[in-house]
Amino acid sequence: MAKELWKGNEAIAEAAIRAGCRCYFGYPITPQSEIPEYMSLHMPKAGGVFLQSESEIAAINMVYGASGAGARVMTSSSSPGVSLKQEGISYMCGAELPGVIVNVMRGGPGLGTIQPAQGDYFQATRGGGNGDYRLIVFAPANIQEVVDLMQEAFELADQYRMPVMMLLDGMIGQMMEPIEWKKPPVSPDDLPAKPWATTGTKEGRAPNIINSLFIDPEACNVHNQRLEEKYRRVIENEQRYETNDTDGAEVIFVAYGTPARLARAAAGLLEKEGIKAGVFRPVTVWPYPYEALHEVAIQDSVKVVVTVEMSTGQMVDDVRIGVNGVKPVSFIGQAGGVIPTPREVANAALKALGR
Amino acid sequence: MAIVYQRSKGLTDVETHYCPGCTHGIIHRLVAETLEELDILGKTIGVAPVGCSVFAYDYFNCDMQEAAHGRAPAVATGIKRVLPDKVVFTYQGDGDLAAIGTGEITHAAMRGENITTIFVNNAIYGMTGGQMAPTTLVGQRATTAPLGREKSHAGSPIRIAELLATLDGAAYIERVTVTSPANVMRAKRAIRKAFELQLEGRGFTMIEVLSTCPTNWGLTPVKALEWLNENMIPVFPLGVYKDITKEEA
Ligand SMILES: Cc1ncc(C[n+]2csc(CCOP(=O)(O)OP(=O)(O)O)c2C)c(N)n1
Ligand code: SF4
Numbered sequence: 001m002a003k004e005l006w007k008g009n010e011a012i013a014e015a016a017i018r019a020g021c022r023c024y025f026g027y028p029i030t031p032q033s034e035i036p037e038y039m040s041l042h043m044p045k046a047g048g049v050f051l052q053s054e055s056e057i058a059a060i061n062m063v064y065g066a067s068g069a070g071a072r073v074m075t076s077s078s079s080p081g082v083s084l085k086q087e088g089i090s091y092m093c094g095a096e097l098p099g100v101i102v103n104v105m106r107g108g109p110g111l112g113t114i115q116p117a118q119g120d121y122f123q124a125t126r127g128g129g130n131g132d133y134r135l136i137v138f139a140p141a142n143i144q145e146v147v148d149l150m151q152e153a154f155e156l157a158d159q160y161r162m163p164v165m166m167l168l169d170g171m172i173g174q175m176m177e178p179i180e181w182k183k184p185p186v187s188p189d190d191l192p193a194k195p196w197a198t199t200g201t202k203e204g205r206a207p208n209i210i211n212s213l214f215i216d217p218e219a220c221n222v223h224n225q226r227l228e229e230k231y232r233r234v235i236e237n238e239q240r241y242e243t244n245d246t247d248g249a250e251v252i253f254v255a256y257g258t259p260a261r262l263a264r265a266a267a268g269l270l271e272k273e274g275i276k277a278g279v280f281r282p283v284t285v286w287p288y289p290y291e292a293l294h295e296v297a298i299q300d301s302v303k304v305v306v307t308v309e310m311s312t313g314q315m316v317d318d319v320r321i322g323v324n325g326v327k328p329v330s331f332i333g334q335a336g337g338v339i340p341t342p343r344e345v346a347n348a349a350l351k352a353l354g355r
Numbered sequence: 356m357a358i359v360y361q362r363s364k365g366l367t368d369v370e371t372h373y374c375p376g377c378t379h380g381i382i383h384r385l386v387a388e389t390l391e392e393l394d395i396l397g398k399t400i401g402v403a404p405v406g407c408s409v410f411a412y413d414y415f416n417c418d419m420q421e422a423a424h425g426r427a428p429a430v431a432t433g434i435k436r437v438l439p440d441k442v443v444f445t446y447q448g449d450g451d452l453a454a455i456g457t458g459e460i461t462h463a464a465m466r467g468e469n470i471t472t473i474f475v476n477n478a479i480y481g482m483t484g485g486q487m488a489p490t491t492l493v494g495q496r497a498t499t500a501p502l503g504r505e506k507s508h509a510g511s512p513i514r515i516a517e518l519l520a521t522l523d524g525a526a527y528i529e530r531v532t533v534t535s536p537a538n539v540m541r542a543k544r545a546i547r548k549a550f551e552l553q554l555e556g557r558g559f560t561m562i563e564v565l566s567t568c569p570t571n572w573g574l575t576p577v578k579a580l581e582w583l584n585e586n587m588i589p590v591f592p593l594g595v596y597k598d599i600t601k602e603e604a
Contacts, residue, residue: 023392023433023437049436051432051436053429053462054458054459054462055458057429058426058432058458058462059429061422061423061426061430061459062429062430062433062436063431064420064422064423064426064429064432065402065420065429065430065433065435065437066433068420068430068433068434069400069433069437070437071433071436072438073433087423087426088423088426091422091423095421144588166380196421198400198418198434199400199438199441200398200399200418200438201397201398201401201417201418202394202397204397206418207367207415207416208418208419209412209413209419209420209421210420210421211412211420211421212420212421213409231501240419322449
């Protein structure tokens with residue numbers, strides 16, 4: 001099939017519609033406003049629901065209601081807006097509601113900047129809302145991967161009855177790349193049935209209840225243990241990652257999203273200087289591919305593991321957990337919308353090597 | 356022998372947890388009877404709030420969702436947009452709707468969201484133990500206003516029915532109470548009218564019901580009814596604040 005040139009934000013919106021999503025609620029914020037803009041035109045054309053809400057809080061709660069009513073539904077925002085969604089995300093996890101949440105990250109904290117950043121890693125992977133809950137978090141590094149993962153995001157959300165987050169940095173939302181639509185579009189009519197949804201009893205069954213309240217401590221504990229068991233199944237089955245030239249490498253860069261591309265460029269620079277470097281890229285940042293990273297880091301050839309982020313160092317905590325002390329872990333990153341250059345990244349590796 | 360009174364089919368047989376004399380129970384029954392009489396129990400999805408009526412999801416005999424504090428109108432919007440042919444209602448207290456959820460209720464009304472809201476105004480935060488609500492009367496004591504609400508400090512009560520009636524999207528807004536059999540009948544008619552208009556697709560409907568909280572008011576159930584009549588009604592006058600069927604006539 002011929003390649004088409006797509007902007008990241010528009011591609012993610014189109015990919016959602018092709019994944020059978022027929023329901024979008026959102027509130028404008030840079031650098032993701034092209035998503036609601038695209039949805040406002042194309043969702044109704046696909047026979048779906050588009051609604052611009054009064055806030056991100058309202059949007060995520062509309063997602064809650066629509067998901068509880070059985071719809072394949074999504075919302076999108078950027079960092080400050082995703083902060084406002086945390087309440088609803090926690091409630092969706094508690095009530096076991098599927099849905100996809102896109103975060104096109106910008107610099108923070110607070111109002112920060114509209115430029116690309118990765119400062120919401122902790123919020124995405126550790127949870128910014130209350131309670132013991134997890135999200136499946138995909139962190140694609142190019143627009144092809146964004147559209148390839150979108151269908152899977154909705155499928156996993158339905159399969160596990162939990163929200164899935166697409167964690168993009170603003171660079172991926174804003175840039176254009178040639179992509180291919182590899183998977184055939186999904187029809188909403190072909191989606192698996194949701195017998196738990198509140199669609200009206202027709203007085204033929206007992207009422208369905210969507211709820212996250214378990215007032216009795218024992219019942220709440222049982223509920224939490226059941227969720228935890230589900231999360232363990234996710235950890236076992238849904239880790240995704242990619243490696244580039246990591247076999248026999250001296251330097252292992254670990255990065256997700258845009259920094260993974262910078263790390264590839266930095267590895268190229270090192271190669272020219274006679275140093276073999278590879279890139280380990282988690283595609284899911286929760287569940288994090290700890291064992292796979294450990295396997296790469298433990299190779300005899302590896303001298304240093306260098307984490308690259310557009311933040312002051314968040315994923316590096318997971319890298320340390322994965323590497324688990326078998327090799328030194330160092331960090332290079334810029335925050336607030338400043339993007340490290342490949343040269344800076346390569347120099348960080350040289351410094352870690354003591355050269 | 357003729358049956359003159361029995362549990363409405365709109366209610367499950369779960370025993371409610373409401374305090375003795377609390378009028379939440381009467382309001383539940385009026386909503387349940389309405390759903391039964393209009394024969395819409397099988398196509399109704401209710402949204403419970405956070406507040407004393409949080410367990411409403413166990414009491415109404417229809418599909419239910421439990422919303423975060425104040426967010427019921429957004430949750431109801433999500434449901435209704437996906438299932439436009441179903442009947443969707445929210446049941447919310449005054450802390451839920453008139454404090455933390457003012458954004459959600461206002462915009463649902465503004466959009467003319469075709470849902471029905473039952474707004475239970477008891478001038479206090481019941482569930483959390485009698486703290487001041489935005490509807491608490493000036494001078495009324497609350498656990499966070501131990502000397503009574505002071506206007507210079509906390510303002511005066513918010514009148515939601517009047518406020519939402521200014522919005523074009525609101526189709527029907529009435530304030531009622533349930534302090535006497537006659538008032539209960541009037542409240543029932545109002546609730547029924549709201550659901551009927553929803554069935555006709557007319558837009559946002561809200562019935563504000565002045566309700567008692569004997570426990571946190573520190574009054575007996577009977578005294579609480581009297582206190583409501585004497586003190587709340589002058590501040591929150593009963594009546595129809597918006598009726599698009601009249602405007603059209
Ligand atoms: C986000 C959040 N803030 C606060 C609370 C605590 N809380 C529970 S119910 C309630 C007030 C309920 O009062 P109201 O809506 O008037 O209902 P009532 O109990 O009087 O029927 C509050 C503040 C909460 N559950 N969630
Ligand atoms: S605390 Fe007040 S509102 Fe709550 S159930 Fe008791 S009387 Fe009713």
